[in-house]
Amino acid sequence: MSTQKLTIAKAINASLRTALETDPKVLVMGEDVGKLGGVFRVTDGLQKDFGEERVIDTPLAESGIVGTAIGMALRGYRPVVEIQFDGFVFPAYDQIVTQLAKMHARALGKIKLPVVIRIPYGGAIGAVEHHSESPEALFAHVAGLKVISPSNAADAYWMMQQAIQSDDPVIYFEPKRRYHDRGDVDTTAIPGPLHAARTVREGTDLTLVAYGPMVKTCLEAAAAAAEEGKSLEVLDLRSVSPIDFDAIQRSVEKTRRLVVVHEAPVFFGSGAEIAARITERCFYHLEAPVLRVGGYHAPYPPSRLEDEYLPGLDRVLDSVDRALAY
Amino acid sequence: MTVDSTAARKPRRSSKRAGAKKAAGEPELVQLLTPEGERVEHPDYSIDLSPEELRGLYRDMVLTRRFDGEATTLQRQGELGLWASLLGQEAAQIGSGRATRDDDYVFPTYREHGVAWCRGVDPTNLLGMFRGVNHGGWDPNENNFHLYTIVIGSQALHATGYAMGVAKDGADSAVIAYFGDGASSQGDVAEAFTFAAVYNAPVVFFCQNNQWAISEPTERQTRVPLYQRAQGYGFPGVRVDGNDVLAVLAVTKAALDRARTGEGPMLIEAFTYRMGAHTTSDDPTRYRLDEERELWEAKDPILRLRAHLEKQGLADEAFFAALETESDALAKRVRDTVRTMPDPEDMAMFEHTYADGHALVDEERAQFVAYQASFAEETN
Numbered sequence: 001m002s003t004q005k006l007t008i009a010k011a012i013n014a015s016l017r018t019a020l021e022t023d024p025k026v027l028v029m030g031e032d033v034g035k036l037g038g039v040f041r042v043t044d045g046l047q048k049d050f051g052e053e054r055v056i057d058t059p060l061a062e063s064g065i066v067g068t069a070i071g072m073a074l075r076g077y078r079p080v081v082e083i084q085f086d087g088f089v090f091p092a093y094d095q096i097v098t099q100l101a102k103m104h105a106r107a108l109g110k111i112k113l114p115v116v117i118r119i120p121y122g123g124a125i126g127a128v129e130h131h132s133e134s135p136e137a138l139f140a141h142v143a144g145l146k147v148i149s150p151s152n153a154a155d156a157y158w159m160m161q162q163a164i165q166s167d168d169p170v171i172y173f174e175p176k177r178r179y180h181d182r183g184d185v186d187t188t189a190i191p192g193p194l195h196a197a198r199t200v201r202e203g204t205d206l207t208l209v210a211y212g213p214m215v216k217t218c219l220e221a222a223a224a225a226a227e228e229g230k231s232l233e234v235l236d237l238r239s240v241s242p243i244d245f246d247a248i249q250r251s252v253e254k255t256r257r258l259v260v261v262h263e264a265p266v267f268f269g270s271g272a273e274i275a276a277r278i279t280e281r282c283f284y285h286l287e288a289p290v291l292r293v294g295g296y297h298a299p300y301p302p303s304r305l306e307d308e309y310l311p312g313l314d315r316v317l318d319s320v321d322r323a324l325a326y
Numbered sequence: 327m328t329v330d331s332t333a334a335r336k337p338r339r340s341s342k343r344a345g346a347k348k349a350a351g352e353p354e355l356v357q358l359l360t361p362e363g364e365r366v367e368h369p370d371y372s373i374d375l376s377p378e379e380l381r382g383l384y385r386d387m388v389l390t391r392r393f394d395g396e397a398t399t400l401q402r403q404g405e406l407g408l409w410a411s412l413l414g415q416e417a418a419q420i421g422s423g424r425a426t427r428d429d430d431y432v433f434p435t436y437r438e439h440g441v442a443w444c445r446g447v448d449p450t451n452l453l454g455m456f457r458g459v460n461h462g463g464w465d466p467n468e469n470n471f472h473l474y475t476i477v478i479g480s481q482a483l484h485a486t487g488y489a490m491g492v493a494k495d496g497a498d499s500a501v502i503a504y505f506g507d508g509a510s511s512q513g514d515v516a517e518a519f520t521f522a523a524v525y526n527a528p529v530v531f532f533c534q535n536n537q538w539a540i541s542e543p544t545e546r547q548t549r550v551p552l553y554q555r556a557q558g559y560g561f562p563g564v565r566v567d568g569n570d571v572l573a574v575l576a577v578t579k580a581a582l583d584r585a586r587t588g589e590g591p592m593l594i595e596a597f598t599y600r601m602g603a604h605t606t607s608d609d610p611t612r613y614r615l616d617e618e619r620e621l622w623e624a625k626d627p628i629l630r631l632r633a634h635l636e637k638q639g640l641a642d643e644a645f646f647a648a649l650e651t652e653s654d655a656l657a658k659r660v661r662d663t664v665r666t667m668p669d670p671e672d673m674a675m676f677e678h679t680y681a682d683g684h685a686l687v688d689e690e691r692a693q694f695v696a697y698q699a700s701f702a703e704e705t706n
Contacts, residue, residue: 053494061520061521063513063514064483064514067480067482067487067517068484068487068490068521069487070483071485071489071490072488072491074472074484074488075492094480098477103473104678104679104680104681105461106462107463107678108462108678109678110464110465110466110467111465112681113681144679144680146680166681167681168684195685241684241686242686243686244685
């Protein structure tokens with residue numbers, strides 16, 4: 001029996017363990033990933049079993065972590081890098097955007113950069129500043145990067161396997177508020193395509209699109225709406241670059257209404273891109289403008305206010321009602 | 327060629343080194359060949375080259391300077407969009423480039439044309455990015471010479487990571503990272519020093535201090551001589567006369583040998599001078615004096631080796647004449663290649679964005695094809 005009930009954190013851990021076991025070129029590196037097992041314990045026990053040469057505690061320097069990971073990838077390694085928190089990625093942003101994303105093209109394809117960057121992201125954990133942000137759009141905007149975010153334990157396991165196997169750099173956003181959500185993980189299953197969206201609830205009246213931590217919120221919204229007789233379809237996007245627009249289009253051609261939900265600020269967020277493209281693709285099917293629910297154009301607030309800042313059940317349902325009212 | 331590298335492992339702090347040149351207020355530097363072409367000895371670094379090897383270094387520098395000059399001319403003629411000249415830095419680049427082994431790996435900035443030459447990269451391959459037909463495009467693994475890096479200092483980290491990988495592989499190769507005095511202010515260079523030090527990575531940091539970061543003098547980057555930065559990170563640093571190809575070769579070889587035998591990183595500050603502009607877009611007359619350039623002309627790296635070869639009778643007129651002919655041929659080949667270098671196909675901009683493909687790139691490529699095809703239909 002290869003199916004286990006795992007939390008998302010444990011599923012990522014299991015996936016890293018599998019990768020370290022099966023490919024000697026895989027390395028895990030980051031701040032505190034070794035003895036401590038990471039501040040969220042995602043890499044717990046890996047250094048004990050695979051040694052300091054493969055599970056590497058790094059100096060406290062994010063640009064250095066990503067820059068040296070690039071060098072190790074050039075040497076033939078497949079580093080999986082941890083950035084401790086979303087808001088700490090920016091010292092590495094230069095290396096990610098100007099080097100990691102572009103080096104394959106710069107070399108006309110002659111070198112590959114199989115680097116995975118893990119970033120625990122999102123809010124609702126009552127943290128101090130810089131520990132609750134959702135910067136995925138800042139990476140999706142950059143050609144050369146792939147950006148993904150699992151919403152459940154099985155995806156957390158398999159999307160990490162696929163990210164490590166990818167010859168492209170992958171930014172893997174981990175929904176930290178869901179780290180302890182459990183789910184069945186079949187480690188012998190044959191996974192679907194990494195960048196394909198998945199319909200997690202079928203419906204006929206409106207489509208909710210989300211990824212990462214907001215999938216659960218949208219499922220709760222769909223359940224609440226069902227009690228009022230509204231049938232919502234929920235799509236787990238799974239990938240923010242590329243985005244599976246075909247899957248969204250299929251769903252919207254059926255439901256004729258679309259609401260996109262993410263924690264990241266709405267302004268220039270991934271919802272804006274989805275709204276523009278789906279409006280173009282589904283113009284004659286849409287009964288309402290594409291609506292977006294997300295963070296505000298303000299710095300992520302102190303944690304006592306984050307429930308107001310983050311899209312919750314009520315704000316999602318409010319937008320659902322607005323879309324259905326057209 | 328024999329190089330005594332034992333000294334590099336135990337840097338001495340003697341202030342009375344023979345051969346150490348010290349200008350007023352400046353720290354001493356390792357020198358083995360004076361500007362007048364006299365061989366001098368140094369207690370920590372020595373070198374013994376055959377006449378053929380000495381002529382080889384001279385040839386490298388002459389051909390590199392000729393190639394570089396030709397590229398500047400091609401820019402003036404509109405064949406290149408930009409050129410970053412290495413004029414004056416030939417000894418720093420040829421000396422260090424010739425110190426590397428085939429299995430060593432080099433991470434350059436965008437000015438290391440002489441190092442590229444030593445690694446066997448065809449000079450015409452360097453011109454594509456300056457002509458605007460690619461962003462680099464040579465295969466870095468063919469000559470273990472990475473692509474030019476334009477963002478200042480980024481490659482110091484790539485070199486350090488690569489060196490960490492070399493150490494993991496148990497290989498005895500070494501890695502060398504090039505950067506300049508301006509880059510020494512970058513956080514990435516500081517982080518590279520930290521990583522290299524704590525992991526004892528086999529990497530040599532080769533800083534060409536050419537005195538100018540575009541318009542800013544080294545005094546705007548540092549209050550201490552750059553090689554002294556190494557001390558704070560826990561590895562040795564040395565300043566070498568960057569216009570003395572023999573000293574650069576000896577010091578770099580010692581540092582690379584030190585790295586490959588597990589003794590960790592080292593910082594070399596090659597004290598040299600950017601004789602030309604930062605790039606062909608720059609105008610140095612706005613920020614520096616001709617007198618400074620004239621001072622450095624007296625220390626020219628090529629003239630001093632020529633003086634040595636002539637004084638010692640190590641090269642005859644036939645050698646210099648043959649080299650002149652070879653230079654002319656190289657320049658002609660560079661000109662002809664650049665002038666006939668084709669523009670990339672329109673579709674090339676979509677290629678190689680990803681190794682494993684990306685749905686959006688596919689979609690936009692198809693849209694672009696359809697858009698272009700629409701003109702063909704209109705013509706019909």
